[in-house]
Amino acid sequence: MCSSGAIHLCSTAVLALANLHKRYGDVVALDGCTFDVDRGRMLGFLGPNGAGKTTAMRTIFGLVRPDAGEVTWDGQPINADHKRRFGYMPEQRGLYPKMKSHDQLAYLGRLRGMTAKDAAASADLWLERFGLTDRRLDAVETLSHGNQQRVQLAAALVHGPELLVLDEPFSGLDPIASETMSDILREQAAAGKAVVFSSHQLDLVEDLCEEVAIINAGTIVVEGNVRQLKDAAPIRHLELEMDGDVGDLLDTLDGVGQVRSDGLRTKAIIDATTDVRGFLARAQEAGRLRHFSYTTPSLSDLFLEAVR
Amino acid sequence: MSPMGTVWQIAYREIKERGKSKAYLITTVLTLLIVVGLVVIPGLIGGGTSEYTVGSVGEGNEPIISAAAQLGNAADETDAEPSVSLEAEPFADRETAEDALELGDLDAVLVDGEEVIVESVGGFGDSAVLSLLQQGAASVDLEAIVSESGDAAADVIAVMTSDPLETTTLSGQEAGDESRGAVAYAGLLLLYMAVLLYGTWILSGVTEEKSNRVVEVLLSSIRPWQLLAGKIIGIGLLGIVQFAGTIVVAVIALEVTGSFELPSLNAAAVANLIVWFLLGFLLFAVMFGAAGSLVSRMEDAQNVALPLSLTAVVGFFVSIAALSDPDGLAAVIGTFVPLTAPFVVPVRAALEAIPAWQYAIAVVLTIAAIIGLVFVAGRIYAGGLLRYGGRVKVREAWRSAGN
Numbered sequence: 136m137c138s139s140g141a142i143h144l145c146s147t148a149v150l151a152l153a154n155l156h157k158r159y160g161d162v163v164a165l166d167g168c169t170f171d172v173d174r175g176r177m178l179g180f181l182g183p184n185g186a187g188k189t190t191a192m193r194t195i196f197g198l199v200r201p202d203a204g205e206v207t208w209d210g211q212p213i214n215a216d217h218k219r220r221f222g223y224m225p226e227q228r229g230l231y232p233k234m235k236s237h238d239q240l241a242y243l244g245r246l247r248g249m250t251a252k253d254a255a256a257s258a259d260l261w262l263e264r265f266g267l268t269d270r271r272l273d274a275v276e277t278l279s280h281g282n283q284q285r286v287q288l289a290a291a292l293v294h295g296p297e298l299l300v301l302d303e304p305f306s307g308l309d310p311i312a313s314e315t316m317s318d319i320l321r322e323q324a325a326a327g328k329a330v331v332f333s334s335h336q337l338d339l340v341e342d343l344c345e346e347v348a349i350i351n352a353g354t355i356v357v358e359g360n361v362r363q364l365k366d367a368a369p370i371r372h373l374e375l376e377m378d379g380d381v382g383d384l385l386d387t388l389d390g391v392g393q394v395r396s397d398g399l400r401t402k403a404i405i406d407a408t409t410d411v412r413g414f415l416a417r418a419q420e421a422g423r424l425r426h427f428s429y430t431t432p433s434l435s436d437l438f439l440e441a442v443r
Numbered sequence: 444m445s446p447m448g449t450v451w452q453i454a455y456r457e458i459k460e461r462g463k464s465k466a467y468l469i470t471t472v473l474t475l476l477i478v479v480g481l482v483v484i485p486g487l488i489g490g491g492t493s494e495y496t497v498g499s500v501g502e503g504n505e506p507i508i509s510a511a512a513q514l515g516n517a518a519d520e521t522d523a524e525p526s527v528s529l530e531a532e533p534f535a536d537r538e539t540a541e542d543a544l545e546l547g548d549l550d551a552v553l554v555d556g557e558e559v560i561v562e563s564v565g566g567f568g569d570s571a572v573l574s575l576l577q578q579g580a581a582s583v584d585l586e587a588i589v590s591e592s593g594d595a596a597a598d599v600i601a602v603m604t605s606d607p608l609e610t611t612t613l614s615g616q617e618a619g620d621e622s623r624g625a626v627a628y629a630g631l632l633l634l635y636m637a638v639l640l641y642g643t644w645i646l647s648g649v650t651e652e653k654s655n656r657v658v659e660v661l662l663s664s665i666r667p668w669q670l671l672a673g674k675i676i677g678i679g680l681l682g683i684v685q686f687a688g689t690i691v692v693a694v695i696a697l698e699v700t701g702s703f704e705l706p707s708l709n710a711a712a713v714a715n716l717i718v719w720f721l722l723g724f725l726l727f728a729v730m731f732g733a734a735g736s737l738v739s740r741m742e743d744a745q746n747v748a749l750p751l752s753l754t755a756v757v758g759f760f761v762s763i764a765a766l767s768d769p770d771g772l773a774a775v776i777g778t779f780v781p782l783t784a785p786f787v788v789p790v791r792a793a794l795e796a797i798p799a800w801q802y803a804i805a806v807v808l809t810i811a812a813i814i815g816l817v818f819v820a821g822r823i824y825a826g827g828l829l830r831y832g833g834r835v836k837v838r839e840a841w842r843s844a845g846n
Contacts, residue, residue, distance in 0.1 A: 196663040198829055215446075215666065223663035229656025234460055245452050247664050290660060 149174050149329050150298055155194055155204035157187075157353075164190040165201060166353035172298070172346075177320060177330040179340035179361075181434075182350035183442050188333045189226055191350065192300050196223055208298070219247040222296035226303050226333075228287045232276035236286045237262060239275060240293045247294040254293070261289035265315075281312055288316065292323075299323055301332035305339060317343055341434040351442040365431035368440075369407050372430045376400040379422025388414055400426065449665050453673025454680070457648070462681055471685050475692050482696035495550040495572045498540040499531045503556025510586070511579025527575065551576060556583075627793030628766060630716040631786055633690070634723050635759045639752055641682030641724070642731035648678050649735030649824075650744045658828050667825035668817070671736075675728045683724070715792045722809050723785025727755065729813060733820030736827035737835045746834065758786035769796030778805045781812035 148171035157165040165187050172178045182188050193199040194206050196218055208217045230239055237258050244254030262271050265285040270278060275286055284307065291299060299320075305313055320343060324330045334340050340347060341361060349357040357364065370392065375381055381401045385391050390406030405411075411429050418424050432440075461467055493515075497508055508531045515527030532549065534540035540552040544562055550572045552560040559576050649671075652658045661670055734747040761783045765774035769791045777787035778797065784805045791797035819841075826840035 193829075198659065198662055218664055221663065223660065225656070225659040225663070227656045227659060229658065229660055231460070231657055232655055233464070238460075242452070242456055243660070243664070246449060246661070 148172065149209055150195065150331070151207045151210075152191060152194065153205050153207070155191065155201040155206070157190055157194070157199060157201050163353050165194070165204075168204070168350060168353055168355055170348040170355050170358050172329045172331050174297075174329050175324055175327045176346055177324040177332075177344045179344035179347040180331055180333040180350070181335075181337065181340065181347055181438055182333070186350045186442070187353040188350055189302055190353075192223075192302050192331070192333065195298075195300055196221065219294070220296055221298045221300065222291035222294065224287060224291040224299075224301040224304055226306075228284065230275045230283070230287060230290065233274050235272050236267060236275050236278065237271035239286065240289055243290050244293045247296075249294055257293050257295070258289070261293055262286075265289060280307070281309065284308065284312065285315075288319070292319070297328055299328055299330045299332075301330075303334060304332050305334050305336050313339070337433070337435045337438055347434065349438055349441045357437060357441045361434060364437055365434075368432050368437060370404050370432055370436075371407050371409070371411075372428070372432055372436075373403045373405050373411065374400060374426065374428040374430075375403075375418065375424075376426035377418060377422050377424045384414075384418055384421050387417060446666070446669060449669045450673045450676065453665075453670060454677035457674060457677025458681055461648075461678065467681065467685075471688070474685065474689050478689050478693045479696050482693060483700055493526065493571070494528045494530070495575075496530045496532055496548065497572070497576070498543055498549040498552035499533045500535075500537050500540050500552060501555035504553040505531060506583045506586075507553060507556055507576060507579045509579075510582045511575040514578050514582060515575050529572075529575070556580070624766060624794060626712065626716075627790040630720070630789055630793070631759065631762050631766075633686070634720050634785060634789075635755060637682065637686050637720070637724055638727045638755045641679065641686070642727045642751065642755075643748060644682060645675060645678050645728050646731040646735040646744055646748050647741060648674055649732050650738055650741055653736065653739045653828055654741065662828065667828060668821040671729075671732050671821055671824045672817070675725070675732050679724065679728050712793060715789055718806075719785050719789040719792075722806070722813070726781065726785060726809065726813050726816065727751065729816045729820045730754075733816075733823045733827075736824040737837065737840060743834050754782050755786075758783040762786035762790045765790045766794070769794045775801070779808060781809045784809050 150172040152171075153169050155165045155168040157163075168187060168191050170178070170180075180188055180192070190199055194201050195213065197213065206213050211217070234242070237255070240258035240261060241251070241254040244257055245251060249257065259268070259271065262268050265282075265288075267278075267282060267285060270282065275283060278286065288301075288304065291301065301320075304316055304320075308316060317339070320330055320332065345360055345362070347357070347359070347361055347364070348355050375384075376399060381396070382394075385394060385401075385403060388405060388409055388411070390409045392404040392406070394401065394403045396402070415427060418427060497504075499505070499508070508529050512525075512527055512529040515529070516525045532543075534543065534552070537552075537554060540549065540554075541560065543549045544552050544560060550561075553576065554560065559573065559580075561573050652661070652670075652674075658670075730751050731748065734751060735744065737747050738744050758777070761773050761777040764771065765777060765787045768774060774787055774791055774796075777783040778791065778801050788797065788802060788805045792802060823837055823840045826843040827835045830840065830843065
């Protein structure tokens, strides 16, 4: 399923959500939502609250049946066998509170078709990876919030899924846990898994993902390679810190939009087409230049632009 | 893994986790203790020898007291401890005997073989000794009359305590078959209790999974019907094991203490009870499971359970009606309604008051209803499980799982 906005090659797309529609009474949750994920790629799935992220993710597992449209894996409608090769971390975390963490993971491995032996071994492996080996026989409810999150992630990974779908995996994580989560996601993508996760932490997504899809009001409004999206943006950010009059200097440039200054540093939005090569030389002549940067807009900027 | 393999995985987890939970072990032990207590304690209180001391004032009291003791023990088995022992304590005059009675040293006072004094009438122990003494006095009088014709007192007493009429029934039941009604009633009561008790377990088991949100993780890998079936099988088996264990312990306790004579049952009667117990249990388990998926908090679970509990109550009362009138209209209608059939049919069958064709139709209808309900409940379950908040309406759950 190839969406018109997709920049990547269609042939590698393994998970495809095509033209999904879903209404709950008067509320439109999905309105033609379309995007793909490739093997070995990580897709950041972004959107404001209530835009349809969770609904879209749930359609992958048949947890929500779309009114129209289709979700496919390798070109086939998703069936029970496919689902056992997927890993899902729902936004609402949930485990059996009184079950031992090891037993819980082994059980989920079993449900997804692993043998008892493999499931137990994999459960131990993931607990070790998260430093929870000594807590393996403790009930999940006795673990700290952070450790419960780790077990929850392990629950999505225990059976070695080909697709990982994580709904807000970074929410509520401290910086260290966040780092571990990032490492694991990178590692999974590097191992050839398709990874989709939603997040509101745009800096993190920008750092982690090559590709993003931004959903707004049930429709994908931006989709593609982060780098290319940024390059394709019609604006650039210019940042200056110098002695001398920045205002006069900026007047020498074409296509200057919003300018903001905190007294020390000045930030300006300029057209992407504006040539700044001569500008740097002029700035150096005008006074001592302490900082100069010319960048593509951040993912946050693209996001805000897309959903406004 | 095959679809049924997944169901067994779920059932196995329920059995393993729930079976070793404190709640299960405690309720099991408590139930067993209560049952044993119910059987043993009345035996301890009522069993053994009731000892009475009777004050004797004047002449002619001894024959009455010894006849009363003989009558009281007439129904005992040969080697058993006597049920009653009456001891006579002579008193010089009526006043001192009355004083002793007042103090509680005596249970009754006989005066000249003509009068009996007790502290009060209507009391528990006193009325037993009073009636024994009255019977004793009557048998002494009777003995006096018949001894003229040469019969011995023992023969008189033997005649008085025997069951002189042989009983035959129009329905062709053999003697002793009146216990069938008792068995049917017991089976009915057990099903009713099991449905309400273990139905609630299934309901709360489903609601629990919804309230701790693990259900979304589970349903990302397996189908709702597998989860529902696995839970019903797992919790149902635990319930049945606890229930059967309780019944076995109760039967053993009854046999050991001998406080109640169990009717002998033939294989067909046992099969009838077991088949209908399982059918009724499954039918209600499926409905309780679906109801549990409609609520996300345990507090709301009671509300959705109520209509189902009421259905069981209706079934219970229709079958009580069937006990007294097994061929009546209510009993016949109840036979063909799958929700009441598990209560009504076994009762009618135990009383041998159901034609074979009605029995067969009831089995078929109930099984068909269970299969139909599995589909309906499966869809309600699928639609209800991921809808949080208050109570999901059945219609909403049905719709959201559809199309």
